[in-house]
Amino acid sequence: xxxxTGKVKPTKGALLALKKRREYVKGANELLKHKRESxxxxxxxxxxxxxxxxxxxEETLSKAYSAILNAYITWGETEIECIAETxxxxxxxxxKPKNLMGxxxxxxxxxxxxxxxHPLSPIKLKKPxxxxxxALKESIKVGVLEAKIEKLAVSLxxxxxxxxxxxxxxxxxxxxAIKYISEKLEEQELEEFFRTKKVKRIIERKEAVK
Amino acid sequence: MSEEYTYHRAHGLxxxxxxxxxxxxxxxxxxxxxxxDYLIKINYDEELSKLxxxxxxxxxxxxVLMQNWVNHVYLxxxxxxxxxxxxxxYSYARVFEVENLKKIILWxxxxxxxxxxxxxxxxxxxxxxxxxNFEALAKTRDLKQLIDYLELxxxxxxxKNALEKYEETKQVLFFEKALExxxxxxxxxxxLRLSGTEKELTERYYKTRFILKNLMVIxxxxxxxxxxxxxxELIIPFRxxxxxxxxxxxxxxxxxxxxxxxxxxxxxxETAAEEYEKTRExxxxxxxxxxxxxxxxIELMEKDYFGIGFxxxxxxxxxxxIQNLVKIINSKARGLSVKEKIIF
Numbered sequence: 317x318x319x320x321t322g323k324v325k326p327t328k329g330a331l332l333a334l335k336k337r338r339e340y341v342k343g344a345n346e347l348l349k350h351k352r353e354s355x356x357x358x359x360x361x362x363x364x365x366x367x368x369x370x371x372x373x374e375e376t377l378s379k380a381y382s383a384i385l386n387a388y389i390t391w392g393e394t395e396i397e398c399i400a401e402t403x404x405x406x407x408x409x410x411x412k413p414k415n416l417m418g419x420x421x422x423x424x425x426x427x428x429x430x431x432x433x434h435p436l437s438p439i440k441l442k443k444p445x446x447x448x449x450x451a452l453k454e455s456i457k458v459g460v461l462e463a464k465i466e467k468l469a470v471s472l473x474x475x476x477x478x479x480x481x482x483x484x485x486x487x488x489x490x491x492x493a494i495k496y497i498s499e500k501l502e503e504q505e506l507e508e509f510f511r512t513k514k515v516k517r518i519i520e521r522k523e524a525v526k
Numbered sequence: 527m528s529e530e531y532t533y534h535r536a537h538g539l540x541x542x543x544x545x546x547x548x549x550x551x552x553x554x555x556x557x558x559x560x561x562x563d564y565l566i567k568i569n570y571d572e573e574l575s576k577l578x579x580x581x582x583x584x585x586x587x588x589x590v591l592m593q594n595w596v597n598h599v600y601l602x603x604x605x606x607x608x609x610x611x612x613x614x615x616y617s618y619a620r621v622f623e624v625e626n627l628k629k630i631i632l633w634x635x636x637x638x639x640x641x642x643x644x645x646x647x648x649x650x651x652x653x654x655x656x657x658x659n660f661e662a663l664a665k666t667r668d669l670k671q672l673i674d675y676l677e678l679x680x681x682x683x684x685x686k687n688a689l690e691k692y693e694e695t696k697q698v699l700f701f702e703k704a705l706e707x708x709x710x711x712x713x714x715x716x717x718l719r720l721s722g723t724e725k726e727l728t729e730r731y732y733k734t735r736f737i738l739k740n741l742m743v744i745x746x747x748x749x750x751x752x753x754x755x756x757x758x759e760l761i762i763p764f765r766x767x768x769x770x771x772x773x774x775x776x777x778x779x780x781x782x783x784x785x786x787x788x789x790x791x792x793x794x795x796e797t798a799a800e801e802y803e804k805t806r807e808x809x810x811x812x813x814x815x816x817x818x819x820x821x822x823x824i825e826l827m828e829k830d831y832f833g834i835g836f837x838x839x840x841x842x843x844x845x846x847x848i849q850n851l852v853k854i855i856n857s858k859a860r861g862l863s864v865k866e867k868i869i870f
Contacts, residue, residue, distance in 0.1 A: 390853065401644070402636040402638050
């Protein structure tokens, strides 16, 4: 006997309450399934986007590294390090969480900084700075996508667990409990019926003797 | 000692420049270690063998190379007892100061404190060749104090004007322009005291240098979408150079390419500009500028084999040698090939 079955009293009231609760759980389950579908759809979309962005990032990074290596070779390490040292290095990002079916996923926006985007500061590093700046933006994009995917995947597995639990444990338990109460009630009704019949027969027999 | 002695020393130093064979051997090396070994075997033994191997990192070797270049200039300066020639070499040596000032100003413009250890980024200039105490300059509070400190030097006036423009635009290129302009003025003033071939060749040397520098800046700024007026403000002022005027006026890069291709001397710039259009790597234009300077060096040396032409030719070739070695050590340290970038 399941835990729920053991806990409920086999009464009509309990049966009605259980049936009502089962309908409610089924409704919630439908909602969760809908949420799961939406999350899975979004996840598929993000994974596709991520594959494209990763390829783009690899390409951009390779261009950026090649430009930086070229700069190192052309002007020397001392010159490049000296210029790089002057960069304030403080990158600013705006993080705004977005709500998707109750899951908060991060939306990160890079705040443009003069030191990174200025085409001529200094003139020698124009190309590497531009390429690295692009790579940085791309890596932030990929980072945000990865974070989104992670959040969605965690949420999806939670929803999946809930749906499975409802489908395979909770609803069957309710069904069992309902079936148990129904059977009990039926038995009680039969007993009642036989008792009534027996009493009726005894009364009839007594009346016939008289 | 006389003027002739200095020219004689320049001839002597010229024989110590790396040969084609040296470059080929250096390009064949596979590691930085092998490059160091080869450099110790040839002309850089004095500086490199003094240092323990573990200290021979890329920046350290770069510093040694720079030191070597400065030492050669200083050697020529100290052998020149004749006023005009001594002045000329002294003026030429401002190029080191200009490079150091560019760095310190960039740091101050970005509000980064220049610490004692950051002095390693500067070219070490012998005291007798320097007009500025860089250590004191590095300690200045901000850009304004730094420019006030330089007020009475040859850079003062131009830097003051640049500061006003910088405050409006935040464009560091104004300082680079001011420093280059000051260098050009010094060279111009020194040339005024010369006459004949000496004057003609010295003018040819520094004018070509500035035209090439301007050309490079024009190209980059044009492709970055700067207007003619904005570019004119950011390049070293020039007078009478029709080619530069035309290139500056050209509406598109294609148009400027056409102008360049029509000029005999600048023909080589065409390929570089095309490469730049494709890749946006300023290195292509800089390499071509170096090639043009190498041509100039050869021309100056041929024209005046026992005079100032040879001296300038040698100084240009030494500068190119240092640039080449910087490229080689950086590429070998990163396991890359650099053949096409070496000019010899």
